[in-house]
Amino acid sequence: MISDFLNPSYLAGFLTLVIIYSVFAIGLNVHWGYTGIFNFGVAGFFAVGAYTSAIITKKPATGDYMTYVGGLELPFVVGLLGAGVACAILAFIIGIPTLRLREDYLAIASIGVAETLRRVFINEMGLVNGTRGMIGIPQPLHGLVDQADYKYVYLAIAAAILVIVYIAVERVLRSPWGRVLRAIREDEITAAASGKDIFAFKMQAFMLGAFIMGLGGAMYASYVRAITPDTFVPMFGTFLIWVMLIVGGSGNNKGAILGALAVWLIWDRTGALVSDAQNPSIFYVRNLLIGVLVVAVLLLRPKGIWGEEKRVSIYAGKEPERARRKEPGEASEPAGAASVIEEPGESGAP
Amino acid sequence: MAQLIVIGLIMSSIIALGAIGLTLIYGILKFANFAHGDLMTVGAYIAFQTFVGGGHIGPLSFGYGMILAILAAMVVVGVVSVIIDRLVYRPLRRRNAGLVILAMASLGMAIIVRSLVYLGWGPDQRFYTPGLQYAHQFPLGIALKPDQMFIGAAAIISVVSVYLLLYRTTLGRAMRATADNMELARVTGIDTERVVIATWAIGGSLAGLAGVLLGIQSHLMPEMGFIFILPLFAASILGGVGSPHGALVGALVVGISQEVSTEWISPAYKPAIAFILLFAILLVRPRGIFGVKD
Amino acid sequence: MTVILEADGIVSGYGEVDILHGVSLMVDEGEIVAVIGPNGAGKSTLLKSAFGLLKLRKGKLLLDGVDATNLPPQKMVRNGVSYVPQSDNVFPSLTIVENLEMGAFVSRGNYKQRLGEVYDLFPALAERPNVKAGKLSGGQRQMLALARALMLQPRLLLLDEPTASLSPRMVGDILTKIRDINRKGVAILIVEQNAREALNLCHRGYVLVMGKNAMEDTGQNLLHSEEVGRLYLGG
DSSP states (O other), rough: OOHHHSSSSHHHHHHHHHHHHHOOOOHHIIIIHHOOOOOOOHHHHHHHEEEEHHHHHHOOOSTTTOSSSOOOOHHHHHHHHHHHHHHHHHHHHHHHHHHHHHHHHHHHHHHHHHHHHHHHHHOOOHHHHHOGGGGOOTTTGGGGOOOGGGGHHHHHHHHHOOOOOHHHHHHHHSSSHHHHHHHHHHOOHHHTTOOHHHHHHHHHHHHHHHHHHHHHHHHHHHHHOOOOOGGGIIIIIIIIIHHHHHHOOSSSSSHHHHHHHHHHHHHHHHHHHHHHHOOOTTTHHHHHHHHHHHHOOOOHOOTTTTTTTOOOOOTSSSSSHHHOOOOTTTOOSSSSSSSOOOOTOSOOOO | OOHHHHHHHHHHHHHHHHHHHHHHHHHHHHOHHHHHHHHHHHHHHHHHHHHHOOSSSSTTSOOOOHHHHHHHHHHHHHHHHHHHHIEEEEEEEETOOOOOOOOHHHHHHHHHHHHHHHHHSSOBBSSSSOOOOOOOEEEEOOOOHHHHHHHHHHHHHHHHHHHHHHHHHHHHHHHHHHHHHHHHHHHHTOOOOOOOOHHHHHHHHHHHHHHHHHHHHHHHHHTTGGGOOOHHHHHHHHHHHTOOOHHHHHHHHHHHHHHHHTTTSOOGGGGHHHHHHHHHHHHTTOOOSSOOOO | OOOOEEEEEEEEEEEEEEEEEEEEEEEEEOOOOEEOOTSSSHHHHHHHHHTTOOOSSSSEEEEEEOOOOOOOOOHHOOOOOOESSSSSSTTTTHHHHHHHHTTTTSOOOTTHHHHHHHHHOOOOHHHOOOOGGSSSSSHHHHHHHHHHHHHHOOEEEEOOTTTTTTTTHHHHHHHHHHHHHTTTTTTEEOOOOHHHHHHOOOEEEEEEEEEEEEEEHHHHHHOOHHHHHHSOOOO
């Protein structure tokens, strides 16, 4: 089990995926952990980011077996940023009608968006080559080292991107803008009463998180080099990332990274058992394990590994009726219970 | 076109059975059960497992063994739903867990259930009975297989039964009361815990039935129920969450629209049609056709 | 005079905040007891605590002399205590008669007879029993809520601001009904913003201020007390 990790090449690959998923988790954290946007369509952003980067970086399509738009042959960085921008635009388009919806309706709508997108990618052959997928996606700085050592180069690049994203997001969240966001998340009604344009803030957060997810998609595409619509099924593209956030502790970027590590570890090791056990059923055991994991965490330790919550009832002093009924759509409740999220290391009041 | 509408009606029956259960649960517990589609899957596979004996009831493709299998499926899924609620959702409700937590828990359960089905029966397509059935020809180019008529009949009987339950029995009135206002129901002395159990039992068994009928209509796959999640939610929300007639009307709209759409666009986009309908109603009238203003 | 309900030093509240800081009161058989006081004094909280909707953090509740502290609402109902919330006190999608039937949920026996008695008291409801409660006016809903509570044949009725947001005429009607109900032997604990009317109606009254007992006297005495007049009766 552990012996795989003693192989540096394998370890590098493992860590790269953890990093990529961490980026997704941080993006989702901006949505859910910090703004209370219940985005169940992460797979959609994942796909759009990955495909956009592929379209931007690949050579143009060559006839029958490969039909797709774009093929601009631009460098990885352009693909990366392009993916981010594309996702931000997608977020804007989706956000206009959906961000005003009640939490649960937003969730359902976002599932619908992701599924519709996936079907479009499958069906419109000329778009991204349908079910045959895009293969041969170029990788950044490929010529720098031997093929055998490339993994480390990519790991370094991915790590650098993660560090930049992490610092940037942390900076943004501690800014005045970030504080407003947190106020909205805890009590939308009071925040609205203080005159802030709730919708604008939510939209900005939605686009920011989507941008980050786009980066993740681009990173993924260049890492695996081949993507098909099946890559972005809800389990893999949405659910897994939510599990990472819940396990690691939402409202917290360190938690997001930790959750990505923990969950990917489980995912990877169970996958390794397949080669050992020679039984394809093991893949379903893996899904089962992830399902059990998330339910267990929700029941036993809802704040996750790293999540810290100072439990102050946001209903203190309010009309009792509202404290009793948990109405969907009422002031959004953060993960776990009505609470004020306090990160380790944060000082003072907002 | 007429044929598409008729097929749409058949699919609507199946959607309706799932949507009524979903909307009852949504209305009483304020909880979006993302595992509802997978409950349908469980029903289908339980029936598959318990379906014995050959023969045919008249022109139907199956014998009396199927009736027993259907009952088994309904009972099992009903019981399983109650158990899942007691073990997972109720503790979370007690803790005042937010909507997201509950939804994630139901998604987790959906994954668990689906994985168990995969592990139990494998990923391949299954059929209740082999061979094809001949369709009866009707005017306007409509062709209906006897199995499809069975589905329609089963759905109608079930929906009528649910209506009788909700509008003619004390339990049904208590369920409607609890959906209106759970705290007031408690204050009135209604045993809301029992109402919750009944809701899960009924919602679950309807989902189980829907799953079997879906299996009869097409085939069994571990993903079969999950694919239905969008149409189920679309139907419930379109009709107004918590309203059984809403779920019925919503199912008709969604089911028929999905089938009719194949006249112009690829069948792969059917769930997308459901989604568009859902989106439209959320924009125009979020409470749905029969819903009450929040 | 037997005491039905006795609250002794109740401390309760919501979240981290205490609203009641040790409140005591008593309701005897057949009495109407009113609780008045300024907004935020904790009147509704008191009623909820008495009915088991709120956990008592300190203090005791006695029903017929037996400890009933933190008994859940369902048990209170079975012990003959009925509660009418201030708002959202009917089931909107159920008809009038269905609402009444829910009131009788606990004890099924002699349902028809009780329905008849309630219809006698509230003839307006008998006229259109199959109308959905959601379609009723505010005053009619209040009547229905009262009627529903009576279906349980309670010995004690807890009423949370029954005249809130009602027109002056309806206020009179409701208060008359409450008096009628009391004449049939039902004890009533009524919490009211409308202090003058409440004091006029009741046998005894309590004044609650900032979650504590401030005054206690007969209804008439309180009504004519200068202090109460100045503070709560608005001249």
